[in-house]
Amino acid sequence: MPAIAAENEVTVSNLLAAFEGESNAHAKYTAFAGKADADGLHGAASLFRAAARAEQIHATNHARVIKQLGGEAKCEIHAVEVKSTLENLKAALEGEQYEVDTMYPGFLAEATERNITAAVRTFHGALEAEKTHARLYGEAIALLVGGKKDSWIGAARDFYVCPVCGYTSETEEEHERCPVCNCPWEKFEIVR
Ligand SMILES: [Fe+2]
Numbered sequence: 642m643p644a645i646a647a648e649n650e651v652t653v654s655n656l657l658a659a660f661e662g663e664s665n666a667h668a669k670y671t672a673f674a675g676k677a678d679a680d681g682l683h684g685a686a687s688l689f690r691a692a693a694r695a696e697q698i699h700a701t702n703h704a705r706v707i708k709q710l711g712g713e714a715k716c717e718i719h720a721v722e723v724k725s726t727l728e729n730l731k732a733a734l735e736g737e738q739y740e741v742d743t744m745y746p747g748f749l750a751e752a753t754e755r756n757i758t759a760a761v762r763t764f765h766g767a768l769e770a771e772k773t774h775a776r777l778y779g780e781a782i783a784l785l786v787g788g789k790k791d792s793w794i795g796a797a798r799d800f801y802v803c804p805v806c807g808y809t810s811e812t813e814e815e816h817e818r819c820p821v822c823n824c825p826w827e828k829f830e831i832v833r
């Protein structure tokens with residue numbers, strides 16, 4: 642295994658933290674999807690599944706860059722605490738908000754300063770996707786709090802996930818290409 646160059650050490654350690662976060666988010670959202678289905682909130686379950694898929698894509702992208710930089714992508718997957726779907730949505734939103742406001746901007750700035758292009762790309766893709774997750778979780782929370790179970794949170798629905806960067810959309814005809822990474826729309830994965 643190639644050693645990690647001294648100038649890449651901080652970036653690799655940030656990539657490992659992001660890899661751990663994404664891997665655990667994937668596990669968490671998968672468990673939350675099961676609970677949402679059990680609660681009859683099948684649209685919220687679809688959102689959890691779409692976000693889980695996106696986090697898996699982020700984890701894979703981060704792992705690839707970790708290896709490129711001579712590191713080893715491994716992390717611990719923690720036991721998931723499943724509560725009510727409202728609490729799960731709030732926990733998910735809190736996690737996304739932390740990534741959007743704090744974690745990814747910091748990691749992105751560091752990698753940009755060192756001009757580590759592959760790390761910049763993977764952090765940027767994740768940051769933009771997490772923004773869409775935060776928005777959708779916020780919307781689901783507002784609907785659930787407002788008692789609107791007959792809205793999209795109630796019935797299973799399609800979400801569209803970019804297979805390259807994890808960008809997540811609820812609208813089929815929103816774009817011809819991924820607005821974040823330019824991947825053609827027809828390659829998007831439909832997650833329900
Ligand atoms: Fe996310």
Ligand SMILES: [Fe+2]
Pocket residue numbers: 803804805806807808819820821822823824
């Ligand atoms: Fe993309």
